[in-house]
Amino acid sequence: MKRPMVIFFVLYLIGLLLASINQYKAILFIAFSIIIMATGYFYKTYLKVWILCLPFICFFAFFWMNNTVINMEQNHIYTFENRVNATIVGEVKSYNVSNNRSVIIIESNRIEINGEQHYDPLSIRVTVNERVKVTLKDQIHAKGTLYALELPRNDGAWNEKLYYNIRNIDYRFFANTIHIEEKNKSMKQFLVDFREVLKSNYQKILPAEEAGIIIAMTLGDRTLLDEDIRTLFQQSGMIHILAISGLHITLLGVFIFSLLKKLNVSIYYAAASTIVLLMLYLLLTGSSISTQRAVFMMGVLLTAFIIGRTYDILSALAFAGFFLLIKNPLYLFDVGFQLSFVAIMGITLLTPHIEGFFRKKNKFITLTSASIAAYISTTPIIAYYYFEIPMYSIVTNILIIPLLTILVPLALFSGLVSIFSLTIGRLSIGLVYFILQFYQIISEWITNLPFNTYLTGRPHWGWIVLFYAIIGLMIYFKNNKTIQRYVAIGTVFLVILFKIMEPNYLEVHFIDVGQGDSIFIKTSNNKHIIVDGGGSIFEEIGTRRLLPFLKYNKIKRIDYMFLTHSDLDHIQGLIEIIDEIQVNYLVVPKTDFRNPLFDELLDKAKTNDVKVIEILKDDMFIIGNTQIRCLFPKEDTMVRGNNDYSLVLSLDYKEVKVLLTGDIEKEQEKVLVDYVDQHQILKVPHHGSKTSSTDDFLQAIQPRVAIISSGVYNTYGHPHQEVIDRYHSYDTIIYNTADDGAIKMVTDGKTLRISTKLPRKE
DSSP states (O other): OOOHHHHHHHHHHHHHHHHTTTTOHHHHHHHHHHHHHHHHHHHHHHOOGGGGGHHHHHHHHHHHHHHHHHHHHHHOOOOOSSEEEEEEEEEEEEEEEOSSOEEEEEEEEEEEETTEEEOOOOEEEEEESSOOOOOTTOEEEEEEEEEEOOOOSSTTOOOHHHHHHHTTOOEEEEEEEEEEEOOOOOHHHHHHHHHHHHHHHHHHHSOHHHHHHHHHHHHOOOTTSOHHHHHHHHHTTOGGGGSOOHHHHHHHHHHHHHHHHHTTOOHHHHHHHHHHHHHHHHHHTTOOHHHHHHHHHHHHHHHHHHHTOOOOHHHHHHHHHHHHHHHOGGGGGOHHHHHHHHHHHHHHHHHHHHHTTSSSOOHHHHHHHHHHHHHHHHHHHHHHHHSEEESSHHHHHHHHHHHHHHHHHHHHHHHHHHTTOHHHHHHHTHHHHHHHHHHHHHHHHHHHSTTOEEEOOOOOHHHHHHHHHHHHHHHHTTTOHHHHHHHHHHHHHHHHHHHHHOOOOEEEEEOOOSSSOOEEEEOTTSOEEEEOOOOOSSSOHIIIIIHHHHHHTTOOEEEEEEOSOOOHHHHHHHHHHTTTSEEEEEEEEOOSOOOHHHHHHHHHHHHTTOEEEEEOTTOEEEETTEEEEEEEOOTTOOOSSGGGGOOEEEEEETTEEEEEOTTOOHHHHHHHTTTOOOOSEEEOGGGGOTTSOOHHHHHHHOOSEEEEOOOTTOTTOOSOHHHHHHHHTTTOEEEEHHHHOSEEEEESSSOEEEEESSOOOO
């Protein structure tokens, strides 16, 4: 058997993945049984002693991952919900300081919470909204708010807890006051200071926009990167050049090695010196996961060269994977780790097969084939994490990668030269500036092309496994066209079968928009409805919560956008997204009581050719098997404020009825009780305020389930306890977005299934 290191790594990966599903005991038993039997079979076939190690490698990975997760959870020892006032003392481990914000990672040696002293060594990310002078090893004394790391509260939301746990951070802390006790500089501080000098010089020899790009590309620091540039590069498929990737390290390593050879340094000393300089560069740039992988593989390549051994890229990749995942098995769930390893594997395995489709072979064909291979191999991961894929990134890479061989070494050289002379630095970096201008022109051109991105939504992990299994089979049976044909036919058959078997349910999502309302409805005939969009003066709810949710669920259009009333916490999100997604109809209450936000939404609807429908009681929408009836307001409703004309909508699907109540209060409920009928699901009026949910109203509705949409630590005290008690008196099951995150209801018209984004509390 060839490449034992690759086989070891695959078994190690299997062990880590099995640990992530350790709640399914039957699957674990079957998987480990298969591994043990397969080991026996291959040992008898090949008589290689190392084969007997395979189950032990898998078991070790399984227990190592479990142990890491257990230790991680044990570090989260403080029993508080979301946040608590605290005082912390700790030692600075790393930091990033900008003009008006400082982020400092400390290892705590004392934490005071509610008068109690704790002496647990925890890693805490400290943020302070000012520029502070700090160095490594300094002692930090800070007062402020300690935050527990959060799981995603909505589809498409960022997994803060996983992201920081991968980086061995246990809590976040926002400092109101901070005191720094300076200590002697460490050796690592000299590298940090050197990086700050380079950052400062790049800002002096380049315009701000270009300086931010070069600092991200060469130093791994994105704090100065313009957000519009980041978005532009992402949409054009160029985002990968804004991180220190394997390509950057390869270019840098080759440049250093070639330069040393030209200076008549012996080959062995040149290789050894290159390894040392790349290790220093790794420390200088913050040691990202993809950079660690690239430096490790380059080190293996140069070491093999020194000792006269053959370099095998797949074995080196497996070796690097072993090193990183033993260091921290949670790296497996980092998108940078996954993209870095899958891209290299795809380029290595697929490029020769793609080249076979071309009659001639030259550098351009190889570059094109490698770009196609990287695109094919990374597309499922990009779709999984970003919910859309750039369609022209193959073309983009063909245009930009050749120039990277000039840009990266020259940018680093110019940064180093600028330390001695800013004038020479400006002269030498001129070509870099023009290359960056060319990159931006290419990005803007690609972005403006039709269909430049394709919305995929988040694919199910099963489809991703199937995708890579098909590629693996195609490669394995590369010389057997018959089997390849069967694999292709079988794939098409499976896709069609799953599409036919896809159930047609009604889905209702109560999106967590903080202190506000937003409900997304997907009907059984695949029509999309949104009722309200949340809103906040502190956050762009539409951009940061609604659009990621819609992309995650592959929603390309909104058929009906309902606005219940024009309070900020219901309308702002709709104003933000109506420019970003196709909307067919905007449905609003018929009223003359309007505010500037209402007028702004109507103006945007007109600009985007969205038809506006005004409705009152008894107006109705029939959408397939789904019926939406307006129960309020009536024609003669007296209006003194926004809540007085809030829409009340009855959503009926076969035997299931959902009542959406906006922000109605006691006066509106009193009108409704005269004609409203029972509903199994009730969106609690006005976020659970004591001005709503009267006993007469609940008596008329008789809800089995009540959904409250409120914000964590909202200043209104929603939901009020007396309202909660009133619902409990009707044996109503209560869900609250503040506690449960987004709430999803799925029904076939008879039965209901309700799930929450966050784990339910007992």
